[in-house]
Each structure stands twice: as structure tokens, then as C-alpha cells.
Amino acid sequence: MSLYSSIRALAQKLLRGKELASEMEEELRSHIALRADDLVRSGVPRAEAERRARIEFGSRERYREESHEAAGGNYVENLVRDVRFALRMLSKSPGFTVVAIVTLALGVGANAVVFNLLDALVVRPLDVPGGGNLYQIEQRNAPQQSYPDYVDLRDRNRTFDGVIAYEISTAALDSDGRPVPAWLYTASGNYFDVLGVQPLLGRFFHAADERGPDSAPYIVLSYAYWQRHFQSDRGIAGRAVRVNKHAYTILGVAPEGFRGTELFYSPDLWTPIVNQRQIEGADVLEQRGNRGREVVGRLKPGVTPAQAAADLNAIAAALAKQYPKEDDGIHFSLARPGLAGDMLGGPVRAFVAGLMLLAGLILLAACANLGSLFAARAADRSREMALRLALGSTRGRILRQLLSEAWLVSLAGGALGTGCSAALLGALRQWHPVPDFPLTLAVDPNLRTFVVAFLLALASGLFFGLVPVRQVLRSSPYQGIRSGAAGTDGAKRLTFRDVLLAGQIAVCAVLVTASLVAVRGMLRSLHASFGFVPQNVIQINTDLNGAGYKEDQVPAMQRRMLDAVSSVPGVTSAAYAGRVPLNLGWAQNDVYRDGATDYRPSNSAAEAMEYSVSPGYFQTAQTTVLRGRTFTWSDGKDAPRVAVVNQEFARRLFGSDANAVGSFFKIWGGARVQVVGVVEDGRYRTLAEDPQPAMFFSVLQSPSPWTWLLVRSNRSPQELEPALEGALRSLDNGMALTMNTWEKELGAALLAARAASLALGVLGGLGAMLALTGIFGMAAYSVSKRLRELGIRIALGARRKEVLAAALGRVLRLLAIGSAAGLLLGLAATRLLSYIVYQATPRDPVVLLGAIATMMVLGLIAAWIPARRALAADPLVLLRDD
Amino acid sequence: MAEQAQILPGTLDLLILKAVSLGPLHGYGVLLRIGQISGSALEIEQGALYPALFRLVRQGLLKASWGTSENNRRAKFYELTTAGRKRLREETDGWNRLAAAMGSALAARAEEV
Numbered sequence: 001m002s003l004y005s006s007i008r009a010l011a012q013k014l015l016r017g018k019e020l021a022s023e024m025e026e027e028l029r030s031h032i033a034l035r036a037d038d039l040v041r042s043g044v045p046r047a048e049a050e051r052r053a054r055i056e057f058g059s060r061e062r063y064r065e066e067s068h069e070a071a072g073g074n075y076v077e078n079l080v081r082d083v084r085f086a087l088r089m090l091s092k093s094p095g096f097t098v099v100a101i102v103t104l105a106l107g108v109g110a111n112a113v114v115f116n117l118l119d120a121l122v123v124r125p126l127d128v129p130g131g132g133n134l135y136q137i138e139q140r141n142a143p144q145q146s147y148p149d150y151v152d153l154r155d156r157n158r159t160f161d162g163v164i165a166y167e168i169s170t171a172a173l174d175s176d177g178r179p180v181p182a183w184l185y186t187a188s189g190n191y192f193d194v195l196g197v198q199p200l201l202g203r204f205f206h207a208a209d210e211r212g213p214d215s216a217p218y219i220v221l222s223y224a225y226w227q228r229h230f231q232s233d234r235g236i237a238g239r240a241v242r243v244n245k246h247a248y249t250i251l252g253v254a255p256e257g258f259r260g261t262e263l264f265y266s267p268d269l270w271t272p273i274v275n276q277r278q279i280e281g282a283d284v285l286e287q288r289g290n291r292g293r294e295v296v297g298r299l300k301p302g303v304t305p306a307q308a309a310a311d312l313n314a315i316a317a318a319l320a321k322q323y324p325k326e327d328d329g330i331h332f333s334l335a336r337p338g339l340a341g342d343m344l345g346g347p348v349r350a351f352v353a354g355l356m357l358l359a360g361l362i363l364l365a366a367c368a369n370l371g372s373l374f375a376a377r378a379a380d381r382s383r384e385m386a387l388r389l390a391l392g393s394t395r396g397r398i399l400r401q402l403l404s405e406a407w408l409v410s411l412a413g414g415a416l417g418t419g420c421s422a423a424l425l426g427a428l429r430q431w432h433p434v435p436d437f438p439l440t441l442a443v444d445p446n447l448r449t450f451v452v453a454f455l456l457a458l459a460s461g462l463f464f465g466l467v468p469v470r471q472v473l474r475s476s477p478y479q480g481i482r483s484g485a486a487g488t489d490g491a492k493r494l495t496f497r498d499v500l501l502a503g504q505i506a507v508c509a510v511l512v513t514a515s516l517v518a519v520r521g522m523l524r525s526l527h528a529s530f531g532f533v534p535q536n537v538i539q540i541n542t543d544l545n546g547a548g549y550k551e552d553q554v555p556a557m558q559r560r561m562l563d564a565v566s567s568v569p570g571v572t573s574a575a576y577a578g579r580v581p582l583n584l585g586w587a588q589n590d591v592y593r594d595g596a597t598d599y600r601p602s603n604s605a606a607e608a609m610e611y612s613v614s615p616g617y618f619q620t621a622q623t624t625v626l627r628g629r630t631f632t633w634s635d636g637k638d639a640p641r642v643a644v645v646n647q648e649f650a651r652r653l654f655g656s657d658a659n660a661v662g663s664f665f666k667i668w669g670g671a672r673v674q675v676v677g678v679v680e681d682g683r684y685r686t687l688a689e690d691p692q693p694a695m696f697f698s699v700l701q702s703p704s705p706w707t708w709l710l711v712r713s714n715r716s717p718q719e720l721e722p723a724l725e726g727a728l729r730s731l732d733n734g735m736a737l738t739m740n741t742w743e744k745e746l747g748a749a750l751l752a753a754r755a756a757s758l759a760l761g762v763l764g765g766l767g768a769m770l771a772l773t774g775i776f777g778m779a780a781y782s783v784s785k786r787l788r789e790l791g792i793r794i795a796l797g798a799r800r801k802e803v804l805a806a807a808l809g810r811v812l813r814l815l816a817i818g819s820a821a822g823l824l825l826g827l828a829a830t831r832l833l834s835y836i837v838y839q840a841t842p843r844d845p846v847v848l849l850g851a852i853a854t855m856m857v858l859g860l861i862a863a864w865i866p867a868r869r870a871l872a873a874d875p876l877v878l879l880r881d882d
Numbered sequence: 883m884a885e886q887a888q889i890l891p892g893t894l895d896l897l898i899l900k901a902v903s904l905g906p907l908h909g910y911g912v913l914l915r916i917g918q919i920s921g922s923a924l925e926i927e928q929g930a931l932y933p934a935l936f937r938l939v940r941q942g943l944l945k946a947s948w949g950t951s952e953n954n955r956r957a958k959f960y961e962l963t964t965a966g967r968k969r970l971r972e973e974t975d976g977w978n979r980l981a982a983a984m985g986s987a988l989a990a991r992a993e994e995v
Contacts (some may be wrong), residue, residue: 023958027909030957035928037953057930063929070937849966867940 006666024067032057037469079404086404096377097409098775100370104413104460105420106766107366112421112453113428114359115353116443120263122349126338129196130298135305136337137163137295137312139330143340144291147273147284149319149327150188153295156315160297162194167293168265171279172546172736173219174242175229181548181736182225182268183438185260186276189216192254194298195261201226202252204239205272213285216272217248223256225268243271245548246278259440261296263338264436279546287670289326296337305334328600351756357512361507365767366405367460368504369774371467372497374406378468399469406465407458414457418450425449437584439751467496469667498810501778505855508771509822513851515764517826520847522757531682532621534742538711538720539580540565540728545705547735554705557731561709562614564727570715575616578704581684581694583607583745591695592666593653599668608645608653609684609694612702618644618679620710628661630675635698642698644677649693658759673697687750690805710742717741768858775862779811783866791873800871807870808863819855826851840858894926894934896977899962899970902944907959909935935960943969 039049045458054060127130136143137153147165154163166187172179185191192204200223202466209216219241221230230236239250247333248271259266273293277283283295284290299308312332319327339345378385385398425445432439544554558576566574579587590604615631617623626647635642643665645653650660657678663671673695684692713720721739728737747754790803798806827848901907901915907932916924938944943966952956962970 003949024932024936026956028929030908030951030955031928031932033955034908034951034953034957037955058927058929060929063932066933067936070933070940274926 002260021068024064028057028060029065034562038236053636060182062154068231082401082404085401085409086408089401089405090408093377094734096373099124099777100373100409101413101416102362103366103369103770103773104410105417105462106769107363108414108417108453108764109421109424110359110362110417110763111456112418112449113424115452116353116421116425116445116449118352118356119446119448120313121339121352124334126195126261126263133301134163134195134296134337135299135308136340137476138333138335139291143294143335145293145295146288146291146326146439147276148286148288149291149330150295152299152319153169153332154188154190155856156318156869157297157308157311159300159303159311162190162299163295163297164188164191164194164261165273165293165295166261167273167276168262169279170543170546171243171271172245172543174245174268175239176198179242179245179734179736180229181543181546181738183265184219184269184271184279185267186273186279187270188273191270191600192220194296196257197255199207199252200255201234202250205251205270210274212274213283214275214278215273217243217246217278218251218272219243219248220251220270221253222259222267222269223254224259225351226253229268244278244543244546260339261294261337263441265342266440268438270844294340301450309334309453310866324600325602329602355763356761358511358760361510362770363456363460365504365507365511365770365774367463367771368500368507368776370406370409370460370464372500372504372774373777374402374464375468375497377502378402378779379785380781396789402468403462403465407461410457410461410465413460417457418453420455421445421449426831467500468507470496471598497778497813501774501811502814504774505771505815505818506822506825508767508858509819509851510826511764511767511853512771512854513823513826513847515760515762515767515849516854517759517844518757518764518846520844520850522754527681528687529680530746531684532581532623533682534746535712536712537620537742538713538717538724539583539742539745540709540711540724541738541740542707542709542728543705544707544735546561547732549705555700555703558614558699558707560731561707561728564731565709565711565724568711568713568720568723568727570713570720570723572712572714573616573620574709574711575614575620576698576699576707576709577611577613577617578702578706578708580680580708580710580742580745581611582687583708586685587611590668590692591649591653592668593671594664594666596666599666599670601716604668605665606649608649609692610697611694612697612699612704614699617696617710620712622712622729623682624680626678626680628675629696629697630677631700633700636700639701641671641673641701642675642676644679644696645675646679646694647681648691649695650675650678652693768854771855771858772862775815775859776866778814778868779808779863779866782811783807783870787870787873790870793875803870803873808867812859815855815859819852819859822855823848823851893977894930895938896925896970897924897939898931899943899973900932902960903962903967903970906949906959906961908949908951908959911951911955912960943988953964956964 032050035053035056036049038050040046044052057063059195092303118768119365126134137145139145145165150163150165154165157163164187166185168183169186170181170183174180175520189205189207189210192199193206197204199220204217204220205218211216224234226232236250237252241248241250254270260270271279273285276285276788284292305656309332312334316327316332320330336345339348378629388398389395422445425443428443429440429445430545533589544557562574562576565571579585587610588607589610590599590601591606591608592599592603593605596605597604597780607812613631614631615635618625618630626642628644630644631642650657653665654663654675655661660675661677664674666672679696681691683689684694711720711724725737725739728735786807790807793803793806897916897920898912901912901919904915904919907915910928911929912935913926913931916926935944935946939946939960942963944960945963946958946960948956949959
């Protein structure tokens with residue numbers, strides 16, 4: 001109580017309430033005295049005069065109240081009184097209160113989390129000054145550009161203030177004699193200047209630092225990496241380190257909030273792109289056909305994206321004419337930056353928008369749930385209200401009190417939901433779902449989210465608080481005098497509460513269906529054929545370029561590494577490759593029919609995934625070889641170029657597997673390659689992709705300093721990993737190695753499906769819970785309302801079935817109607833999911849039956865306790881009650 | 883005593899403004915003055931005066947100060963503000979127009995239509 005009295009004291013101090021009240025009191029007293037004086041003067045005795053003066057004045061209590069209101073003095077006082085009363089009423093039924101608060105907390109919490117995602121991924125531009133003016137320059141809806149094209153765009157455009165290029169890469173960073181793999185951006189010299197970011201310490205690199213290949217051996221550290229690896233050393237600028245064994249200098253540290261130009265990636269450092277050869281080993285900056293860099297431009301003020309696109313495509317036309325071999329048919333478009341353009345951005349934004357819709361539905365269901373709970377409660381309190389009306393309270397007053405209760409519940413629920421969502425967002429921020437890649441979710445529990453959550457809670461409170469209004473407005477003082485059992489009227493009519501319940505169940509059924517579709521797709525994706533068997537394989541990744549090996553040393557070292565791991569006891573087979581399917585990153589190249597002489601992109605026969613693999617790769621990966629042979633050690637540098645292709649490749653270029661073996665095709669640049677074998681199709685970039693053509697080259701003929709060793713064994717990874725590491729370290733102690741099981745590495749490919757399934761699963765679970773509480777609430781209410789009637793029925797010999805039908809028939813009918821509507825809606829909605837969730841199909845009988853079964857089970861569980869209560873209705877006890 | 887009429891809703895404020903415009907009055911005095919100027923034809927429950935007075939003060943049409951009544955009792959006296967005087971003029975005009983219109987409407991006879 002002391003809290004309220006202190007609030008009240010404060011309010012009165014603010015509004016001079018006490019002063020006003022005593023002044024008013026004095027004025028009314030003076031009025032009565034003056035009137036009494038008059039009456040005395042006209043001959044009435046003093047005592048009688050005072051009595052009459054008081055009577056003539058009318059209800060002093062009422063006028064004092066009205067005067068107070070007229071003077072505008074009692075808002076806060078009334079509010080405090082309402083809140084106190086509401087608290088008392090709520091604490092009288094703690095079960096109701098807890099259910100209501102938790103229900104709302106779920107709804108508000110889910111919305112806060114999804115809103116934050118939406119805000120971070122869709123609404124907010126990149127977190128740099130003027131981020132709204134930044135646009136990703138794309139080609140064929142992918143953010144890939146070549147460096148020479150970038151330079152032309154940068155220098156020839158007239159619509160951008162600046163254009164930057166960058167690429168995600170890794171290198172071995174050695175600051176203390178022990179090289180560790182670090183994730184970085186190679187970035188154009190103008191990167192920080194165009195983005196408008198200022199260094200926290202030291203300086204950034206600039207366009208003026210670019211003086212030809214490998215001319216700028218500088219690195220800029222990210223704030224997190226500086227903290228983690230350099231213990232926030234403020235004297236770090238100018239420190240000499242080694243990157244891939246080359247001497248580099250740390251220029252400075254980026255500010256804390258700046259994590260580069262991609263929302264999902266937190267780099268450890270930035271290096272100038274002109275040093276790309278030292279970072280990545282291969283020199284690709286001169287190749288106009290090598291499109292691996294992302295390009296982002298800052299629009300000049302007043303220029304529209306459409307004008308900029310026209311400007312860029314004028315350059316594209318010139319480039320296509322100038323460099324027909326590489327740039328034929330080139331076309332640029334603009335996209336929002338931050339999620340690799342539209343490549344990730346499209347599906348991610350669609351998915352988050354879908355989630356927002358579902359979360360909105362959750363809140364709607366929660367509101368409907370609370371609305372019917374409040375309506376039921378108001379109905380139970382109709383006697384109390386009638387009594388209060390009879391005692392002179394106004395309907396406005398009663399409504400205000402009901403609304404105070406709703407708002408108290410909504411505030412408590414909103415606070416709880418927001419708290420939970422803040423905790424969840426914090427956890428999501430720390431979540432690293434992919435091994436050895438700094439993938440982060442750009443969520444950020446910020447004030448904006450909390451304000452939105454708070455407003456949502458208030459709006460919900462208003463919504464469900466207003467549901468019982470009609471009831472209150474209709475209630476009359478006489479109702480209270482009549483018998484309290486008057487509750488069966490309108491039992492046949494469809495009430496607003498019925499509509500609410502059916503609507504709520506429909507929404508919940510949508511959520512349950514959607515989450516079942518997602519979970520089913522997830523299960524399927526886990527059991528899908530990848531075109532390899534990831535179980536029992538360990539991947540060891542190293543960059544030999546970073547370890548200092550040059551050209552011819554690379555294949556020799558790879559062979560020694562392969563021999564070393566093959567001789568570890570328990571290893572059944574081993575191989576290596578430049579890349580592995582379904583890991584992060586991929587290479588794709590145009591291929592041409594054997595007769596082709598025109599190597600423009602528009603003349604290609606297919607764009608095929610490209611891998612270079614060692615002999616033994618298909619055996620180790622357990623990729624089924626359908627025809628022909630795989631590679632041997634004699635498919636070397638000087639032997640004819642050979643390739644193994646997958647079925648899709650064979651079908652597209654040669655019509656069938658049988659035709660493929662022995663046939664030739666050409667790769668970009670005109671080299672002829674003979675197909676020696678055909679393997680099964682697999683998945684290469686993502687699980688949900690369409691069948692992709694793929695070609696595998698002999699790693700001896702297409703060498704790569706990137707080395708992914710695949711080691712299949714019958715021993716556990718825990719036993720094997722130290723032995724493998726020992727074997728490799730005995731060859732070269734200075735290599736930066738990462739080791740993971742293949743299944744763990746698949747995390748990246750499975751991430752989208754997993755995250756989607758998790759999110760939809762959670763929302764579906766929330767939907768199920770809301771359905772449960774909603775049905776339970778209505779069933780329990782309907783039983784308690786008709787307990788007397790049921791008791792009489794039982795006393796008159798009704799059978800159990802009849803009693804149950806009377807008590808719960810209506811609720812169960814609503815459940816059936818709502819579920820059916822929800823299922824149909826859900827099936828329609830899951831079409832939208834199908835391109836994120838692997839093989840999500842709404843026409844899956846398991847999903848359909850699962851959703852029906854789920855709703856039935858939910859209905860049964862929720863109706864169980866009320867049904868027991870209905871059957872146990874004892875007419876004697878009930879009649880004694882009154 | 884003259885026959886009494888219920889006062890129309892909304893007219894109490896105007897009556898109070900009129901009463902006070904003839905000189906500062908305390909609450910009871912306002913009642914007496916209204917009775918006097920209306921020839922005791924209007925019936926007001928005494929307490930109902932006060933919500934109206936407080937409302938007018940809040941609207942800035944009246945101002946109040948404590949003083950002493952003719953028979954030496956402490957009482958709160960009300961007087962018109964400039965805004966109150968202006969409002970009284972407007973409302974009086976409005977009332978007169980309405981009363982004239984109502985009067986002629988109700989006095990209409992069949993042959994005049």
C-alpha cells in the first residue's frame with residue numbers, strides 16, 4: 001500500500017489536490033451556512049435551518065465529486081484509485097491473471113523478436129552515416145562483379161559519389177609467431193571514405209594507398225578482433241604482423257559498431273584489395289571474367305536509383321562492345337546492400353516478412369484469447385456490476401475500471417514479453433551457428449523494439465479490454481436483483497465470444513500447419529541425398545598459399561599431406577579437393593559444346609559448378625560413380641584434360657549418361673576437356689536448389705592452394721583429430737589448420753532450413769499453446785456457467801454422453817469450424833514457405849493429418865478438465881449453494 | 883411564487899455568467915441573483931451550481947477570490963473575466979436569436995403557412 005499512498009501524495013503535490021479539496025469543502029460549507037443564515041432570518045430555528053439547508057443543497061458527495069471533475073483536479077487521483085481497485089480484483093483471481101499475463105507476454109515477446117529481425121534486416125539501412133544512399137550494384141540478380149569492371153564503373157559513372165568493391169576472404173594472420181586463420185574483407189582503397197566511417201584508433205587505408213598490386217600491405221582490425229586478440233591494446237597502430245607470411249602493418253582499429261558491409265558477417269580485419277594476390281594466392285584482379293567481388297555505391301544527392309541504373313547500363317553497353325569476350329550481355333541493377341544484394345536479401349526479407357505476419361497472428365490470437373477471457377470474467381461479474389450501477393456508479397466508471405484491469409495485464413504482459421525477447425535477442429546475437437565462419441545475426445535489442453513492444457501491449461490491452469464493453473453497457477441494475485443463475489439466455493445464439501474463439505482457433509491452426517510443414521521439410525532435408533555421405537568424415541582445411549607454399553610446391557605438399565593422413569590408423573580412405581560441395585562459397589563457370597568457337601557468356605551451354613578433386617575423392621565422399629572412371633594420379637599436368645561430370649551435366653550437354661563418357665566439352669577460354677566418368681547428382685550450394693550441372697576436374701590439372709582434406713574413418717572424431725593434427729604438424733608446424741566433421745560443416749548449408757524450421761516451430765508451438773488456453777478457458781467457463789443445469793440434468797438421469805454434449809458441444813463445434821478454416825488458410829500460406837524450407841509442400845498427407853491430429857489432441861487436452869468437472873456436477877451440492 | 887420551469891441543459895452556465903456580470907457574487911449569492919432576475923421562475927438544485935462554477939473558472943470565464951459576505955461569513959466571490967464578458971455577449975446574442983426563432987415558429991398559425 002505504501003507505494004500507492006506515495007504515488008497519491010506525489011500526484012496531489014503535483015496538482016495541489018489537497019488544497020483544492022479543502023478549499024472546495026470550505027466553499028460548500030460556507031454556502032450551506034449562508035443559506036442557513038437566510039432561513040434563520042425568516043424565522044426557522046437554527047438547528048432546523050441547518051438541516052434544511054443541507055437537504056436543499058442536494059447530494060453533497062455527488063456535487064463535490066462533479067466539481068472536482070469540473071475543476072480538472074482528480075485525473076491522477078481517479079487513476080490511482082482505478083489501478084488500486086484493478087490490482088485488488090486481479091489478485092482475487094491469480095489463475096486468471098497469470099494466464100492472461102503469460103498469454104500476452106508470449107504474443108508481445110514473439111512480436112518484439114520478429115520486429116527486431118525485421119528492423120535489422122529489412123527496415124534499417126546499413127549502419128553508417130547516410131546508409132540509405134548506399135546501393136549494391138548487381139548483375140543477373142547476384143552481387144558478383146569483376147575488378148576491371150568495378151574500376152570502369154567507379155571511374156566512368158556520373159551518378160555516384162563513390163563506388164567501393166570488397167570480397168570476403170580468409171588469410172593466416174601471424175602476430176606472435178603462431179599463424180591463426182582470420183576472416184577479412186579485401187576492400188578497395190576508398191572503402192572507409194565512401195562509407196564515411198572514422199577509425200577508433202590509428203588510421204584507415206585510402207585510395208591514395210593503392211599503387212599497383214601488393215602495394216598496400218596494411219590491415220585494419222575490427223573492434224571485436226582487437227579486443228579479443230590484442231587485448232584492446234591502444235598502442236596497436238603501427239605494429240608489424242605477418243599475413244600469409246608477408247610483412248603487413250596494422251594501420252588502425254574500426255569503431256565498435258562498424259562490422260563492414262554485410263549484415264551476417266563479422267570480419268576480423270580489412271586489407272586493401274590491391275593486395276589480393278598475397279591474400280588469396282591467385283591473381284584475379286586483372287581478369288575481367290572473374291566475378292567474385294561485391295560492389296556498392298553511394299548515390300549522389302538528388303539522383304534516383306532509376307537514373308543511376310540507366311547511367312550504369314550505359315557503361316555496361318560500352319563495356320560489352322569493348323570486351324565482348326567477357327562482358328557480352330552484361331546488365332547492372334541496384335539492390336539493397338547488406339545481404340549480398342538480392343541473392344540472400346530476397347529470400348531473407350520475404351521470410352522475415354512472413355514471420356512478422358505469423359507473429360502478428362500470434363498476437364491477434366492472444367488478444368482474441370484474452371478478449372474472451374475478459375468477456376467471460378465480465379459476465380461472471382455481472383451481479384457485481386449491476387450492484388454497483390444500482391448504488392449509483394456510472395457505466396463510464398465501470399468501463400474505466402475494466403479497462404484499467406486490461407491495461408494492467410497488458411503492461412505486465414508487455415514487460416514480461418519484452419524482457420524475454422531482450423534475453424532471446426541477446427542470445428541470438430551471440431549465436432554462432434556455423435563453425436569457423438563469423439556468421440552473426442545483426443539483431444540488436446534496441447529502444448525502438450521496446451517502444452514497439454510497449455505500444456503493441458497497450459493496443460492489445462485496449463483491444464481485449466473493450467470486448468466486454470457491450471456487455472457492461474447492456475447490463476441493468478435490475479439484473480443483480482434477479483436470480484444470479486440467469487446465464488442461459490442466448491445459449492443458442494452465436495455470440496461475439498464464439499466468433500472470437502473460432503477465429504482464434506483458426507489462427508492457431510494456421511500456425512500449427514505452417515510449423516508442421518516446416519518441421520517436415522527439415523526432417524526431409526536431413527535425410528535427403530546430398531550426393532555424398534557426410535557421416536564419419538573429417539574435413540581439414542588449410543590454405544597452403546597462406547602457409548607460404550608457391551606454385552609447384554602446392555601439389556607436392558598436398559600429396560605429402562594426403563599420404564600423412566592416410567597412414568593414420570583407422571583411416572579407411574582420404575582425398576582432398578579445392579572446395580567441397582555445400583560448404584560456404586562455390587565456383588561456377590560457363591561451359592561450351594565441343595564445336596563452340598564463340599566464348600561469349602550468351603553462347604554457353606550451361607553454367608556448371610566447378611570442383612577440383614584428387615584421386616580417391618568420390619570413394620571417400622561415397623559419391624556413386626554411374627559410368628566410366630574417376631581420376632588417377634596419372635591425370636597430371638601434362639596428361640590430356642579430363643573431367644568427371646554429374647548426371648545433370650551429362651543430360652544438358654550430351655543428352656544422356658551414356659553419350660557423355662568419352663565426349664568432349666570446352667571451358668571458358670576454349671580448353672577442350674574429355675569426360676571420363678559420370679557420377680550421381682548432388683546438392684552443391686543449398687539444400688533447396690534445383691538440380692545443378694557440376695563438373696569435377698583433376699586437382700593436378702586445376703591446382704588450388706585451398707586444401708580441403710577429407711578423411712573417412714571408422715574411429716570417433718575425438719580419437720582421430722589429435723592423430724591427424726599430429727601427422728600434419730610433423731610436415732609443417734606453421735600451417736593454420738581447421739578441423740571439423742563434415743556434418744558440422746554442413747551447418748552452413750542447413751542453416752537457412754534449420755533457422756526457418758526453428759522459427760516456425762517456435763511460432764507453431766506458441767500457436768498450439770494459445771489454442772490450448774483459449775479452448776480451456778471457454779470450455780471451463782461454459783461448464784461453470786451451466787453447472788447447475790448440468791447437475792439437474794444428471795439428477796434427472798442424463799447419460800454421461802448427453803451431459804458432455806450439453807456442456808462442451810458448442811466449444812467443440814467451434815473448435816472444428818475454426819480448425820477447418822485454419823487448415824485451409826495454413827495450406828494456402830505454406831506455399832510461401834516452400835522456397836525457404838526444403839521441399840515444403842502443403843499437399844503432404846502427413847502434414848494434413850498431423851495438423852488435424854494436433855488440433856484434435858489440443859482440443860481433447862483442453863476440454864479434459866472442464867469435462868471432468870461437468871461429469872462430477874453434484875446436484876445436491878449445487879442446489880445447496882444458493 | 884411564480885410557476886417554476888426546469889432549466890434547459892446548457893443554460894445554467896449562461897445564467898451564472900449573467901448573474902455575475904451584475905457584480906461579484908459568492909455561490910449562494912449567484913443562486914439568489916438568478917432567482918431574483920428570473921422572477922424565481924427557474925429551479926436549480928443548489929449543489930448543481932458548483933460543478934458549473936468550477937467549470938467556468940477552469941475555462942477562464944470566471945475568476946474567484948476569497949472575501950467576506952455581508953453577514954460576515956468567509957465566502958468565495960466570483961467575477962467575470964474579459965473572456966467571460968465576451969462569452970456572455972455572444973451567448974446572449976445566440977440565445978436571443980434562438981428564442982426569437984423558436985417564438986415565431988411556435989406562434990405560427992395555419993393561414994400563415
